[in-house]
Amino acid sequence: MNSLYLLWRYLQTSVKSQLQYPASTIMLNISQFFLNIIDVIAIGALFARFGQVQGWKFGEVVFFYGVVSASFAIADFLTRGFDVFGTEFVKTGAFDRVLLRPRSAALQLIGYDFRLSRFGRLAQAIAALGIASVSLNYHWGPPQVALALWAITGGVALFAGLFVLQATLAFWTVESLEVANVLTYGGIQAAQYPLSLYAGWFRTFLIFVVPLGCVAYYPVVALLGRHDPLGAPDWFLPMAPAAGFAFLGAGLLAWDFGIRHYRSTGS
Amino acid sequence: MDAARPYLAAFAARFQQMLQYRAAALAGFATQCWWGAIKVMIYTAFFHAGRHDASPISLGQTITYTWLAQGFLALNPWGGDPDVAAAVRTGAVSYDRLRPVDGYAWWYARAAGWMTARAVPRAALMFLTAGIALPLLGFGAWSWRPPADLAQAGLFALSMLLVVALSSAIVNLTNVIIAATLTDRGANILMGPLLIVFSGNLLPLRLFPDWAQTALFVQPFAGLVDIPFRIYFGDLTGAGAWAGLGLQAFWTLAFVAGGHAWMSRVMARLQVQGG
Numbered sequence: 001m002n003s004l005y006l007l008w009r010y011l012q013t014s015v016k017s018q019l020q021y022p023a024s025t026i027m028l029n030i031s032q033f034f035l036n037i038i039d040v041i042a043i044g045a046l047f048a049r050f051g052q053v054q055g056w057k058f059g060e061v062v063f064f065y066g067v068v069s070a071s072f073a074i075a076d077f078l079t080r081g082f083d084v085f086g087t088e089f090v091k092t093g094a095f096d097r098v099l100l101r102p103r104s105a106a107l108q109l110i111g112y113d114f115r116l117s118r119f120g121r122l123a124q125a126i127a128a129l130g131i132a133s134v135s136l137n138y139h140w141g142p143p144q145v146a147l148a149l150w151a152i153t154g155g156v157a158l159f160a161g162l163f164v165l166q167a168t169l170a171f172w173t174v175e176s177l178e179v180a181n182v183l184t185y186g187g188i189q190a191a192q193y194p195l196s197l198y199a200g201w202f203r204t205f206l207i208f209v210v211p212l213g214c215v216a217y218y219p220v221v222a223l224l225g226r227h228d229p230l231g232a233p234d235w236f237l238p239m240a241p242a243a244g245f246a247f248l249g250a251g252l253l254a255w256d257f258g259i260r261h262y263r264s265t266g267s
Numbered sequence: 268m269d270a271a272r273p274y275l276a277a278f279a280a281r282f283q284q285m286l287q288y289r290a291a292a293l294a295g296f297a298t299q300c301w302w303g304a305i306k307v308m309i310y311t312a313f314f315h316a317g318r319h320d321a322s323p324i325s326l327g328q329t330i331t332y333t334w335l336a337q338g339f340l341a342l343n344p345w346g347g348d349p350d351v352a353a354a355v356r357t358g359a360v361s362y363d364r365l366r367p368v369d370g371y372a373w374w375y376a377r378a379a380g381w382m383t384a385r386a387v388p389r390a391a392l393m394f395l396t397a398g399i400a401l402p403l404l405g406f407g408a409w410s411w412r413p414p415a416d417l418a419q420a421g422l423f424a425l426s427m428l429l430v431v432a433l434s435s436a437i438v439n440l441t442n443v444i445i446a447a448t449l450t451d452r453g454a455n456i457l458m459g460p461l462l463i464v465f466s467g468n469l470l471p472l473r474l475f476p477d478w479a480q481t482a483l484f485v486q487p488f489a490g491l492v493d494i495p496f497r498i499y500f501g502d503l504t505g506a507g508a509w510a511g512l513g514l515q516a517f518w519t520l521a522f523v524a525g526g527h528a529w530m531s532r533v534m535a536r537l538q539v540q541g542g
Contacts, residue, residue: 024452031456038460042470046309049474050317179294182301190305197312202304 003107010111018116025116032120033127039065039192040128056194059135060224065192066129067148068216071155072188073121075163078156081112082163086170096264105259106252109167136224144223147238151219154241158215159184161244161251168251171258174265183210191216196229203230214243273368274376281380286388295385296392299337303397306333307409324473327412328500332471334411335496338393341385342430343462343491344437346455348378351442355449358539370534371439371527378438379431415501422508426495429515433490436522443526447533467493473502487522490515 018025040062047058076083089095089109098108129148133140166180191212195203206213218240221228228237307330314326322329351374354360363370398411414420437458444454463469465488472483472493483489494511497503503511 027452027456031459034460035463038464038469041464045470045475046313048476050313050321053313053316179297182298186298186301186305189302193309193312198305198308202308 003103006103007107007111011114014111014114015116028117029120029123032117033124036069036121037124037127039069040131043192054194054196054229057136059132059138060220061193062128062132062135063138063224064194064216064220066125066132067151067220068155068188068191068212069125069128070122071152071215072159072184073118073125074152075156075159076121077114077118078110079160079163080115081109082160082167084112085109085167086174090170090174091265093265095262099259099262106164106255147219147223150238151215151223151241154219154244155215156244157248158211158244159187161248162187162210164248164251164255168254168258171262187212194221211240211243211247214240273366274372277373277376278380281377282384285381285384288385289388292385292388292392295341296389299340299389299393300396303333303337303393304409311408322474323477324471324497324500324502327408328502329471329474330409331412331500332467332496334393334397335499336468336492338390338397338411339386339427339430339492340468341389342382342427342434343466343468344382344434344441344458345462346438346458347441347445347451348374348381348438349451350377350381352445352451355446355451360446360537361539364534364537371523371530374442375435375439375523378442379435382434382438383431412500414499415504419498419501419504419508422512423495423499426498426508426512426515429512429519430491430495433487433515433519433522436519436526437487437491440522440526440529443530443533446530446537449538462488462491465489466491467496471496473497484511485514487518490518 043061043065044058047053047061053061081089085095089098095105098105101108132138138144162180162184166184169180187210190198190202190206195206195213195217198206203213206217218228218232218237221232222234222237227234232240310326310329310333314322314329324332351360354363363373366373394411397409398413401407401410414423441454441458445451448454465472465483465486467489472489473480475483483493490511494503494515498508498511
């Protein structure tokens, strides 16, 4: 209980400090909105030219995009401390201080910063889901809302796991590795289209190694009321987002291993 | 020639400095390969789904375009020169005012060196991977194809020089905005979405609807990505290619003239921050 209270205080402080610069915060939100909504423009232009792709319609692809984009926005909001861990904690030696405090390192890193600008990204994800719903004339009942929220939650866990793994690497590399962006930002890029568009080896990677397909593709196929063209059984589709939590669990195990092998840079 | 010496020195110094960041180049290269591969798979799926005359350019051309765009990504004016932003923040910008050179040309040469040095190793690696390794590994359909013919290759080389000239002019305009507003945040934020959509980085401009094509061709950002690559694979030939080169030159001159005039005004009443 005490940890939750502490997180709440971290959140309050972070939000208050950003609201000291209201114009900047609003600008960043607007820019996040536009920087990301342009992906929908690309999807729209491709469908305007080609009509359909493997039987998928414009609204359906935007649906995939909206779900994965919402997951990422929330995960990025919660895990900023892990994202900048190498540069701002290991390299500077600030992590020594974190370890001295009588609370877990993970808790303190979550509380490090909650960036309000991620709401701009979340807003565009919701806008994308709105566009998809109108385009498909989609009916949102309670089961659909529940499944969508479950998929998004699984996606948050998966992306959080990726940020934790990225931070774990920094125990050995000291710097934050930009290569991890391939899986975070590149992950959204990959998961915004149905998996059936990709080559076999790439699908395998997105299902079994970094299970982006499980948190975006399978549940959305179920939401769209389709059968998986790749042959996954119908009962499996709504359960797939659990893979995101398994991934986060594996990430946290690696993180614990990393902490035990941490050597201060002495800065 | 003597008049150009300090600027050539600024270009060379910045070029050599940026070549030191090998790890950054490799990281950037890995990201660009991943992005390129995803795009190639998606375009392949769309081209196979639609009628063969649905697109004005072929799948092979679109794939070549994708690798070229990923390889030369660093030649785009993503924002101001970080050194200039730092100089504005710390007040070191006043040293630049003391140099017996034209301030605009000084920054321009540095911007050109900065971008070229980041682009050259990445483009070379990308060509080795997508142009040579992919066909050898049996992924010929996914590869970066050679230029249409020798004449188009020559025009492409000329067009890439103009890309550096145009891009440096836009970076320098951003530098001036940074000096005027004392922060690199606003300018860099505004540049991103415009650049991604209108240069062709998001999607080859030819794949946008037909009614938008003329407008997309004449706007300045097309000269950064779309025009040179269309020349490369022979979608812009003869008079069309020369029109493209003319547009690149026109926009370069326009941005240089605008940036130069504005910089004189900004520098005349520059507030130097201490610290």
